[in-house]
Amino acid sequence: MAANNNSDPILDEGGGGGVKHEAVGEAGEGKGGGGGAAATQAPAAMLPRSGSRPQLDLSGAAIHGNLEDRNPTILLPNQSDDISHLALDIGGSLIKLVYFSRHAEHSSEDKRKLSTKRRLGMLNGGRRSYPVLGGRLHFVKFETGKLNECLDFISSKQLHRGGVDSPSWRSGAQPDNIVIKATGGGAFKYADLFKERLGVSLEKEDEMDCLVAGANFLLKSIRHEAFTHMDGQKEYVQIDQNDLFPFLLVNVGSGVSIIKVDGHGKFQRVSGTNVGGGTYWGLGRLMTKCKSFDELLELSQRGDNSTIDMLVGDIYGGLDYSKIGLSASTIASSFGKTISDDKELSDYRPEDISLSLLRMISYNIGQISYLNALRYGLKRIFFGGFFIRGHAYTMDTISFAVNFWSKGEAKAMFLRHEGFLGALGAFMSYEKHGLDDLRIHHLVERFPMGAPYVGGKIHGPPLGDLNEKASTSTLDHGNLNGFISWMEKFVQKGTQITAPVPVGFPVTTGMGGFERPTAKGDILRSDASAALNVGVLHLVPTLDVFPLLEDPKMYEPNTIDLDLNEYKYWFKILSDHLPDLVDKAVASEGGTDDAKRRGDAFAHAFSAHLARLMEEPAAYGKFGLANLLELREECLREFQFVDAYVSIKQRENEASLAVLPDLLMELDSMNEEARLLALIEGVLAANIFDWGSRACIDDFDMFKKRMLADKKGQPYKRALLFVDNSGADVVLGMIPLARELLRNGTEVVLVANSLPALNDVTANELPGIVAEAAKHCGILRKAAEAGGLIFDAMAGIQDDLKDEPVSVPLMVVENGCGSPCIDFRQVSSELAAAAKDADLLILEGMGRSLHTNLNARFKCDTLKLAMVKNQRLAEKLFNGNIYDCICKFEPVHLT
């Protein structure tokens, strides 16, 4: 019997311990010739090196050149080069940059994709055209006082000319009329300097317009953007688009602007205060001699303000003034104590001064905001601006004030991209990029490790352009720091990111007045790691919501919430597995010194992410296991590991293909009923599987009934098979199952990853595997030909099937993911198109049907198949055991 032991190295706790797999182990000789699966390896160069969702504007695509070429050139007339790249917000304290970088260009697509797209009606016939180009939005800031660093940065990356990849840069052309959108006072103040230094004109956009546009964009397009912060607890808020307006927007920059927002472009600046971030930093610097804002903020975390502030108790002899609701510990007068003493400034601890200042200003802002909310009857107040700086204590203090004064009526909310509202708004004001059309499912946020070092904050001389990260870069870096030195720097600095985050533990703050909030920690995260709160936004216009999701609004991919305990568990699993993964990754790149160095850096980077998440699980937004596993794959890609499992996958594919003919013969000797069971068992690693006693969910009989009894002669029209691992899993499990469906007249679409993740099979690899399998089987061959997976099967192969009727097609589509899990809110447009006519979904494997989607409901019949290769999960979900199996059939209409 076919077996599936293709153990998933991270999703399997048992590491395959009990899963033995004789057949594959001894196979591989003599068979599977002609290059086998090896010849079908994904042309890795075709994949974008970062960002798991490859994309192109394919509207109007046409083949240019010979159709029979293996990789004909395809013209993409709507793939525009003319895109806006950079917008600035130059404030009184900080300069904020939002810039766009395009994904690596691919000039060709393979035949498989084209023919599938044609078949799915995606070419010509005009599916919607995408005005937006795929790429990434980066967020970077500089101190306004160090404007030169900012200019150097822009210049080194050639952002003002469309980036180092743009044709004008390559050809050395000097367009003389470059215009960059800019907002904030500096757009006026520094316009001449920009012209002088970079030769660009700043096109001024109104600051308030930009703040509102930026906030509206974030609240509309980023899933986990807004959150509350009370008593040290961060909670993401699901914003209902239909119930967003009106709200109060309070931007705490150097000064504070208070804006009532009624809609897109509909707002009024209703107030402001000159006591803001500049006040805290300015006074704090004078009084403490701190050298940086972060140093000042960090001091506050060790402060005791009661040595400086006059408390109610100081005035009332230790008593509360309960009649008006003030407790003895409430601040009666900020800095009030310093009048009565005959002390000098130097007699006070800088820590205490910083805390008093921070509390004074935060409460004041909270109170003024509340009053304005009251004035207009607003319940929600969003706080932005870099004064907040993701600092738990600051947010708690503001929240406390709003909550106290409004008696719980109004809510203070914060934004992850707090400081970039204006810059984003300025970016949005470019007309040609059509960003307004972007929907929530077109955006994927990633948290790369390099950004803080190469872009977030520049220490010393600028590091040159970002491409120096890429060892494959074709640019000549001349005397710029090279890739290696960047990497060395990274390895050294990577550990700093693990510095603890100041998060306090919830303690009641008491009833009367401004008790001291409890969110305090020892060390403030470095500014570089704070940049990790804001990832890089990948714009992927080709992503779609899976059309067969029953209720996309209610859909949650992750089966289990990652609370701190879950994090600890996964932290351990992922950490334990890290050395092995690094070995594999390094080997996959030839084991060179460069690969080793990158392996080291990857390990640092990923460990730092893990540590960061352990400190603050909500740091990157609501983060589930799917995100965690994807983060690891992204991290590998960031360090140029294209496919760590490449040779392992290849070996297992070859071995499995060698035993496939025997398996097919065995299957064909069975009756229909026995065969269906054998096929499902095959998918579930049947050799250790004792049906009946170990199935924790067993709907096989129901599935069998639907397949064999109920609708005999009424086969499913189209089945989407979501495949998982390479090797036995796909070759001896899913392909035979696909063959059975094809035999019954059901079209089959194999859905596989767009990019490698663990040992998952990718959409690029599948056609080759299917072609190999088809050598042993007429059903597969006919279907693969009909589905455009095989083009020259007739040639050279003795064919006894020429006269058989044309088969239903077997197709392959990519799912849009580069992760072992799948989030059905963001799948490839190809998959979305394939889903239109599907009436059966088969989700296979732990990642796609257990860790995610176990509870997902679809609009058509769904079969979820997985072996639970994780003891803890088996107990938690089913009160079961490791190696239990799930065969969950969910028909839409119970028959």
Ligand SMILES: Nc1ncnc2c1ncn2[C@@H]1O[C@H](COP(=O)(O)OP(=O)(O)OP(=O)(O)O)[C@@H](O)[C@H]1O
């Ligand atoms: N690294 C930093 N350096 C300086 N200030 C910082 C830093 N990080 C946070 N801040 C705080 O953020 C404030 C600036 O916030 P922001 O960038 O939103 O305002 P701005 O645009 O410069 O000012 P304005 O809008 O009033 O012109 C500073 O006054 C300070 O309180």
Ligand SMILES: CC(C)(CO)[C@@H](O)C(=O)NCCC(=O)O
């Ligand atoms: C002057 C701006 C708008 C510049 O960003 C800002 O610093 C601010 O809103 N200051 C407060 C001014 C006031 O309303 O009192």
Ligand SMILES: [Mn+2]
């Ligand atoms: Mn500003």
